[in-house]
Amino acid sequence: MILDRAITVVGAHAEGEVGRVITGGVLPPKGATMFERMQNLEKDSSWLRNMLLFDPRGSVNAAVNLITPPIRPDADLGMLVMESDYFVPMSGSNLICTVTVALETGMIAKRGAETVVRVDTPAGLVEVVADCSGDKCRRITFRNVPSFVMHRDKHVEVPGLKTLRVDVAYGGMIYCIVDTADVGVGLRRDEARDLVALGELIKSAAAEQLPSVHPENPEIHTINQTEFAGPLEIVNGVKTSKNAVVVSPGRLDRCPCGTGTAARMALLHARGELASGERFVHTSILDTEFQCRIVGAATTGNVPAIIPEISGRAWLTGISHYGVDPEDPFPEGYRLSDSWFQ
Structure with a gap:
């Protein structure tokens, strides 16, 4: 050979x-x-x-x-x-x-x-x-880089869809975050192909209409992925939410997505829905989990940020x-x- x-x-x-x-x-x-x-x-x-x-x-x-x-x-x-x-x-x-x-x-x-x-x-x-x-x-538990919101409650025009409200946040990559209720999806396994097609359309529109530049590293400047965020619920006394991230050129992240989780936590914190130190469980389309919490505050440039802690397993x-x-x-x-x- x-x-x-x-x-x-x-x-x-x-x-x-x-x-x-x-x-x-x-x-x-x-x-x-x-x-x-x-x-x-x-x-x-x-x-x-x-x-x-x-x-x-x-x-x-x-x-x-x-x-x-x-x-x-x-x-x-x-x-x-x-x-x-x-x-x-x-x-x-x-x-x-x-x-x-x-x-x-x-x-x-x-x-x-x-x-x-x-x-x-x-x-x-x-x-x-x-x-x-x-x-x-x-198990691996890591404290991620400072994570922060870049755009709150913005509207983008997506071909074939109505005007869509989105948020944009950074957690190591830049995410366009979309509430599932706004696009009528339930994050079920049989929706995977439809989520991919929809997510790529949203990402392309948001990347064009919402310029997003990291305040300390201008080389980080493009929305990479769409994150579909399910409702925030209380499960066994812990705030929990399901999500699905679309990875280009067209597939779903199989896990709860680490940098997407960090971006989501920054957005939840900015909305007043997740306090520092409060437990948060982020789940995937496969129902696997990341155990999370906010462990500190930071600033990136002059932008308020959080330090997210995320815990998961690998085999x-x-x-x-x-x-x-x-x-x-x-x-x-x-x-x-x-x-x-x-």
Whole structure:
């Protein structure tokens, strides 16, 4: 067997969302910061994302993460996230997968029942506490980057729909948040394809009509995803809500979505519906859960922000070695609209 670019990848999923982790065969991209590394990875090595995520080696429902040495001296590792359409500054589910893989494969040593891991991401430093009781990584709890509202109660014109009220918030990516009651959806599994088509229409309209620029990093400036937010309810004495995030070019996030959860918490806090320290459970279309709370206040530029804490689990699914046969006609894969939608 002759393979060019032999790459080792550990499979994992976080509460249902697939986040594969590269553990060997790739050198870190250059850059003075993790954000520069992300930009250089996208500019110079997009073949890596394409090879691992596009057909025939990958699939539309996966993301892939590259572990690198950190830039910051107070961090334990660096993480770069590659999704189907975007190289993103931060992803909660991918962080949960990456730290779980790093601990379970020994790349980072477990240090007791509560192991602290500091992750250098393009969005900033994220501190993780890993539950490693019984010498197994059972749960990841992380304090995300400051999260904040960018637009409140704005209206966008969506082709084929009435004028739609939306909110826009940042939690490591920029989300257009839509109440399910406003579009008549119930976040059921059999609605998945319809949610994807609707979410992509809303995202495109909102990105054009609501310019959204991070106040400290103008390179973060595009609404990435639509988040359908279900009603806030009290379940067993805890505030709970279901959500579904549409990941471009057209699929649903299988888990409650970490950065989407952070953005939603910022919006709930701004509305006076979620207090600091109050428990919040965010659930997915698969009914998996993230356990959450707001642990502090911050400012980003001059914008009020929160520090969200999010907790979820990941499971390893296998180890694979990927590469390219020198005669393969699809060294970077391909995308067809039957599964990729665009």
